[in-house]
Amino acid sequence: MSIGRLVIALILLVAVGSATAGWLVMSHRQAQNRIEVAYPEGVAAVVPLGISAGQAPTLNIGVANPLADDPNSVQDGKKLFRTMNCASCHGYGATGGMGPNLTDTAWRYGGTPIEVYKSIYEGRPQGMPAWGNALPPQTVWQLVAYIQSLGGTFAARPVSYTSPSPANPDQASQTGQKQ
Amino acid sequence: MRVLLAVAAMTAATGSVQAQSSPAQSSPEQSSPAQASFSGATASFAGAGQPGEWTSQARDYANTRFSPLDQITRETVGKLQVAWTFSDGTQYGHEGAPLVVGDTMYVVSPYPDTAYALDLSQAGPAIKWKFDPNPSPQAIGKACCDAVIRGWAYADGKLIYNLLDDHTVAVDAATGKEVWRTQMDDVAKGVTMTQSAFVADGKVFVGNSGGEMGVNGWLAALDVATGKEIWRAHAVGPDKDVRIDGTFKPFYDWMKGKDLGVTTWPADQWHTGAGASWGFVSYDEQTKTIYYGTSNPGPRVPLQRPGDNLWTSAMFARDPQTGMAKWGYQFTPHDQWDYDGVNEAVLLDMPIDGKMRQTLVHFDRNTYAYTIDRNTGEVLLADNFAYQNWSTGFDFKTGRPIVDPALEPKPEVKLDRVCPPDIGQKDWEPPAFSPDTGLLYVGVFNICMGLTNHEVSYIAGTPYDGMEMERFSVDGPDGNWGGLLAWDPAHGKKIWEIPEKFMVMSGVIATASDLIFYGTTDGWFRAADAWTGKVLWSKKLGSGIIGQPITYLGPDGRQYVAVAAGVGGAAMVQSGRPGFLPRGNTIYVFSVNGETVQTAADAAPEAIGAVKQP
Numbered sequence: 001m002s003i004g005r006l007v008i009a010l011i012l013l014v015a016v017g018s019a020t021a022g023w024l025v026m027s028h029r030q031a032q033n034r035i036e037v038a039y040p041e042g043v044a045a046v047v048p049l050g051i052s053a054g055q056a057p058t059l060n061i062g063v064a065n066p067l068a069d070d071p072n073s074v075q076d077g078k079k080l081f082r083t084m085n086c087a088s089c090h091g092y093g094a095t096g097g098m099g100p101n102l103t104d105t106a107w108r109y110g111g112t113p114i115e116v117y118k119s120i121y122e123g124r125p126q127g128m129p130a131w132g133n134a135l136p137p138q139t140v141w142q143l144v145a146y147i148q149s150l151g152g153t154f155a156a157r158p159v160s161y162t163s164p165s166p167a168n169p170d171q172a173s174q175t176g177q178k179q
Numbered sequence: 180m181r182v183l184l185a186v187a188a189m190t191a192a193t194g195s196v197q198a199q200s201s202p203a204q205s206s207p208e209q210s211s212p213a214q215a216s217f218s219g220a221t222a223s224f225a226g227a228g229q230p231g232e233w234t235s236q237a238r239d240y241a242n243t244r245f246s247p248l249d250q251i252t253r254e255t256v257g258k259l260q261v262a263w264t265f266s267d268g269t270q271y272g273h274e275g276a277p278l279v280v281g282d283t284m285y286v287v288s289p290y291p292d293t294a295y296a297l298d299l300s301q302a303g304p305a306i307k308w309k310f311d312p313n314p315s316p317q318a319i320g321k322a323c324c325d326a327v328i329r330g331w332a333y334a335d336g337k338l339i340y341n342l343l344d345d346h347t348v349a350v351d352a353a354t355g356k357e358v359w360r361t362q363m364d365d366v367a368k369g370v371t372m373t374q375s376a377f378v379a380d381g382k383v384f385v386g387n388s389g390g391e392m393g394v395n396g397w398l399a400a401l402d403v404a405t406g407k408e409i410w411r412a413h414a415v416g417p418d419k420d421v422r423i424d425g426t427f428k429p430f431y432d433w434m435k436g437k438d439l440g441v442t443t444w445p446a447d448q449w450h451t452g453a454g455a456s457w458g459f460v461s462y463d464e465q466t467k468t469i470y471y472g473t474s475n476p477g478p479r480v481p482l483q484r485p486g487d488n489l490w491t492s493a494m495f496a497r498d499p500q501t502g503m504a505k506w507g508y509q510f511t512p513h514d515q516w517d518y519d520g521v522n523e524a525v526l527l528d529m530p531i532d533g534k535m536r537q538t539l540v541h542f543d544r545n546t547y548a549y550t551i552d553r554n555t556g557e558v559l560l561a562d563n564f565a566y567q568n569w570s571t572g573f574d575f576k577t578g579r580p581i582v583d584p585a586l587e588p589k590p591e592v593k594l595d596r597v598c599p600p601d602i603g604q605k606d607w608e609p610p611a612f613s614p615d616t617g618l619l620y621v622g623v624f625n626i627c628m629g630l631t632n633h634e635v636s637y638i639a640g641t642p643y644d645g646m647e648m649e650r651f652s653v654d655g656p657d658g659n660w661g662g663l664l665a666w667d668p669a670h671g672k673k674i675w676e677i678p679e680k681f682m683v684m685s686g687v688i689a690t691a692s693d694l695i696f697y698g699t700t701d702g703w704f705r706a707a708d709a710w711t712g713k714v715l716w717s718k719k720l721g722s723g724i725i726g727q728p729i730t731y732l733g734p735d736g737r738q739y740v741a742v743a744a745g746v747g748g749a750a751m752v753q754s755g756r757p758g759f760l761p762r763g764n765t766i767y768v769f770s771v772n773g774e775t776v777q778t779a780a781d782a783a784p785e786a787i788g789a790v791k792q793p
C-alpha cells in the first residue's frame with residue numbers, strides 16, 4: 001500500500017517536472033526545425049498536398065517499434081492506457097476527449113511509431129504530460145503498440161514523395177493508408 | 180378579470196408553444212401589466228449600472244439578469260434584425276456575456292483569452308483596443324470541457340478576467356494596457372481557470388476549475404486596485420484552509436463539527452478532493468455576504484472516497500472582507516455522479532407559507548431546485564425541475580436527498596440509465612428573474628447517461644476521473660434533449676416549458692417589457708413572452724448558442740440585444756447528432772429593423788476612376 005503510494009508519488013513528481021521541461025524542449029526543437037530542415041527541390045510545402053501530416057517526413061522516421069511483433073504488448077499497452085489516465089483524456093476508446101483522437105490518421109506531431117513514442121516521451125505543448133522520465137522505454141513502446149493497433153498510425157519506413165508510383169507497390173501502400 | 184387573463188395565458192402556454200422556429204407573430208392582445216406575480220418574489224437590483232448598461236455578467240449582485248429596458252416590446256420583437264456582428268476568430272466555446280459600460284462594449288474570447296473594446300458610437304462598431312495576454316497553450320489540454328471562459332468583470336476603470344493558465348489579469352478599460360496580473364495556481368497540476376471574475380465590495384472574487392483533475396478547489400479575493408490576494412478559501416481540508424471558525428453556523432447538524440473537510444474523507448484524500456469553484460458568485464449588499472458553489476469531489480469514482488466528502492458539491496455563504504464562512508450546505512453528499520454544486524444562487528425575497536423570507540434560489544445539476552433561506556442555509560423548498568431517477572425523495576429534516584441504491588455506480592459495472600448525466604439537467608448556464616411575473620427562466624436538459632466507472636490513480640496533471648459515459652435523451656432516440664422552463668420559486672413548481680430538440684445551455688435574460696431571450700445549442704436565438712412562454716421571435720445563428728445574452732441602450736438611444744454564437748463546452752456531447760452546427764465565434768447584435776449607428780465615415784466610399792455620367 002505505502003510502496004504503491006510512494007511509486008505513484010514518484011511518478012507524479014517526475015511527470016510534473018518533465019512536463020515543464022517537455023514544453024521548453026519542444027519550443028526549442030520546433031525553432032530548430034524551422035531553420036535547419038531543408039526540403040528537396042520540387043517539394044512545395046512541409047506537408048505535401050494530399051498527404052496527411054501524420055506522414056510528413058521528420059527525423060528518425062525509420063525506427064520501428066521493437067515490440068511490434070510481441071503479441072502481449074498490445075494488451076499491456078491497453079492496460080497502461082487506462083492505468084496511466086491516458087483514457088481519461090483521449091477517451092476509453094481513444095477516439096478523443098480532452099485530448100485528440102488517436103484512432104484517425106491526423107497526427108499533429110507525426111504518426112510513425114517513433115514519432116508517437118516521442119510525443120509520449122517528451123509531452124506536447126497543449127497539455128500532454130511528458131512521460132519519458134516516469135515510464136521506462138519498454139512501457140512507452142507498449143503504449144505505442146496499443147496505439148498502432150488502433151489503425152491510425154503510419155509505417156515506420158521513410159516515404160518518398162517524389163515517386164509514389166504504382167510501379168513501386170511497397171511505397172504506394174504507405175501513402176495515407178492505415179496499416 | 181385577472182383570473183380570466185391568467186387562464187388565457189395558461190392556455191396559450193400549453194397550446195401554442197412550439198419547439199421549432201415559428202415565424203414572428205406579434206401578439207398585441209397579451210399586454211396585461213395588471214397580471215399578478217406568480218410567486219410575489221422580488222429582488223434587489225443593487226450593483227447594476229445605468230438602466231442602459233450591462234456592467235457585470237449577471238447585471239446585478241443578486242444575479243437576476245433582469246433589464247429595466249422596455250423599448251423592444253412583445254409587439255415589436257418580431258421586427259428584430261441583425262444590426263451588426265463581431266467575430267473573434269477563436270474556435271472554443273463562447274460562454275460569456277459582453278459587457279456594456281458607457282459607449283463601449285467589452286468582450287473576451289475563449290483561449291487565448293484576447294480582450295476587445297468596441298466603440299459603440301462608431302458604425303460597425305470600431306475596435307478601440309485589443310489586448311492579448313498570451314496564456315500558456317499547456318492549459319488547453321488541462322481544461323476538462325473546452326478552453327472556455329464564462330465571463331469577465333468591469334470595475335474601477337478596469338476589465339478583470341481569468342486566463343485559462345491560472346492568472347487573473349486586469350486591463351485598463353480606456354487604453355487596453357495591462358494593469359496587473361496575478362498567478363493563482365499551477366496549470367501543470369491540471370488546474371485551469373474558466374470562471375467569470377466577480378467584483379463586489381472592492382474585491383474581485385475568482386475560483387479555479389479542474390474538478391476532473393484532482394485539484395484542490397478554492398475561491399480567492401483579490402484587491403481590485405493591485406491584484407494582491409486578500410484571502411483564499413478552500414473547499415476541502417482542515418477548517419483553517421476552508422476558512423471556518425466559531426462563527427460558522429450551518430443549519431443541519433451533520434455539517435457541524437471540526438475539520439469536516441478532512442474527516443469526511445479517507446485518510447489524506449482531501450488533498451486531491453477537488454471542490455473547484457467555476458460558477459457565478461452573487462452578493463447580498465445588505466448582509467455583506469457572498470454566495471458560490473463548489474464542484475464535484477475527486478476522483479469521480481465514489482467507491483474510492485467513502486464519506487460525505489465535504490465541502491464538495493456544496494454552497495458557501497461567506498464574509499467578503501475576511502472570507503470566513505457563515506454557513507455551508509452540501510447539495511449532494513458523497514456525490515457519485517459528478518453533479519457538482521457550482522450552479523449560481525439567485526438572491527430573491529418572497530413569501531413562503533405566508534412569511535416573507537430572504538432566500539437564494541439554486542437549480543442544482545442534481546435536478547433539485549432549491550429555495551434556501553440565505554441567512555441560515557435552511558432548505559425551504561427542494562423540488563425536481565426536470566426528470567431524474569437517482570433520488571427517491573428529499574428528507575427535509577436532514578436536508579439530504581434520498582439516494583436510490585440501485586443507481587450507485589460500482590467499478591466495471593455498467594449502469595444503463597442514470598438521469599441526469601454528469602452535466603445535470605442544468606449546468607452552469609444562468610437563469611433570469613422577472614420581478615413582474617415572479618418567475619425564474621432557466622435553460623435545461625432532458626438527458627441521461629450510461630455509466631461505467633473505472634478505478635483511477637492520481638497522477639498530477641492528468642484527469643482523476645474514471646467515468647466512462649454516453650448521454651442520450653430521457654425520451655429515447657427521437658426525444659428532445661432540452662427546454663426552457665419558467666419556475667415559480669415560492670411554490671417549487673414549473674409554470675410552463677418550451678421543449679427544445681437540443682440542450683438549452685445559454686444564459687437567459689428578462690426585460691421590463693416582459694420578454695425573455697435565450698438560445699439553443701443548435702443555434703436558435705429566441706424571444707418569448709415571459710407570462711406565457713409563447714415564442715414571439717426566432718433567428719437561426721451561425722453556431723450553437725452557449726453564450727449569455729445581454730440587452731443595452733446604444734449611444735444612439737436604441738435598445739439592442741446581443742449574444743455570442745460559438746458552441747463548445749459540455750454542449751459538445753451532442754456533436755454526433757444530426758442538425759448540430761459547427762463551432763463559431765460571432766457576437767450577433769440585434770435591433771428593431773436592424774437599425775444602428777450611422778456616421779459620416781460609414782457613408783459609402785466614392786469610387787476612384789469612375790467615368791462620370793454626362
